[in-house]
Amino acid sequence: GNSVTQMQGQVTLSEEEFLFINCTYSTTGYPTLFWYVQYPGEGPQLLLKVTTANNKGSSRGFEATYDKGTTSFHLQKASVQESDSAVYYCVLGDQESNYNVLYFGSGTKLTVEP
Amino acid sequence: DPKIIQKPKYLVAVTGSEKILICEQYLGHNAMYWYRQSAKKPLEFMFSYSYQKLMDNQTASSRFQPQSSKKNHLDLQITALKPDDSATYFCASSQDAGGAYEQYFGPGTRLTVL
Numbered sequence: 001g002n003s004v005t006q007m008q009g010q011v012t013l014s015e016e017e018f019l020f021i022n023c024t025y026s027t028t029g030y031p032t033l034f035w036y037v038q039y040p041g042e043g044p045q046l047l048l049k050v051t052t053a054n055n056k057g058s059s060r061g062f063e064a065t066y067d068k069g070t071t072s073f074h075l076q077k078a079s080v081q082e083s084d085s086a087v088y089y090c091v092l093g094d095q096e097s098n099y100n101v102l103y104f105g106s107g108t109k110l111t112v113e114p
Numbered sequence: 115d116p117k118i119i120q121k122p123k124y125l126v127a128v129t130g131s132e133k134i135l136i137c138e139q140y141l142g143h144n145a146m147y148w149y150r151q152s153a154k155k156p157l158e159f160m161f162s163y164s165y166q167k168l169m170d171n172q173t174a175s176s177r178f179q180p181q182s183s184k185k186n187h188l189d190l191q192i193t194a195l196k197p198d199d200s201a202t203y204f205c206a207s208s209q210d211a212g213g214a215y216e217q218y219f220g221p222g223t224r225l226t227v228l
Contacts, residue, residue, distance in 0.1 A: 004156075032214040041221070042219075042221055042222075043204050043206070043219030043220050043222055044157065044204075044219050045218070045219065046216045046217070046218075049214065049216070089156075093214045097162070097169075097170050098212035098213065099212060099213060099214035099215075100145070100147075100162040100164075100170050100211050100212060101159045101162065101170050101172065102149075102157075102159055103159070104149075104156045104158070105156060107156065
């Protein structure tokens with residue numbers, strides 16, 4: 001079956017520190033992977049998408065690359081800001097449903113302190 | 115102006131009753147979705163629709179029935195409500211189904227079943 005694992009439930013950083021969030025996935029098909037971000041009181045919104053292994057997706061200073069060998073898809077940012085505080089979800093698009101069905105990880109709550 | 119409207123924002127129901135969650139999108143999209151986010155589980159896919167036709171259904175219970183009266187509407191009827199149905203229900207839409215199009219999420223309806 002399809003699944004996504006995010007082990008880091010919470011991450012606390014100071015402004016300008018480096019962010020790295022782990023994610024691993026499991027699927028029988030060829031994945032498309034996403035990072036979504038959710039701010040309090042809102043629905044999730046797409047941060048970036050990667051459709052091909054070893055290609056880099058980037059948006060707003062965030063970068064992610066997925067490694068098919070280790071089935072990992074990590075999110076990183078060189079220098080976080082207080083406004084980056086939010087919950088970040090690693091998300092797997094399911095090839096069998098032609099990528100209609102999204103599988104969300106449990107989320108990593110990022111808190112950036114001034 | 116909000117592009118995806120979900121009504122109501124909050125909903126309280128008693129066990130055994132029936133409720134309808136409303137979703138309208140003004141993005142001109144052809145595909146719509148429902149997801150559920152409960153306290154104990156990650157965001158879960160429920161249904162996808164394309165041009166008002168059901169594409170994917172990962173909801174085991176027939177108590178959940180989507181209703182699409184127009185291409186930009188996808189309501190969710192829930193019957194015989196149970197306390198376990200308490201969750202925030204998110205509606206989403208994308209330009210088309212398939213092909214890993216970005217899914218845009220609404221603000222959610224928080225349902226509490228007493």
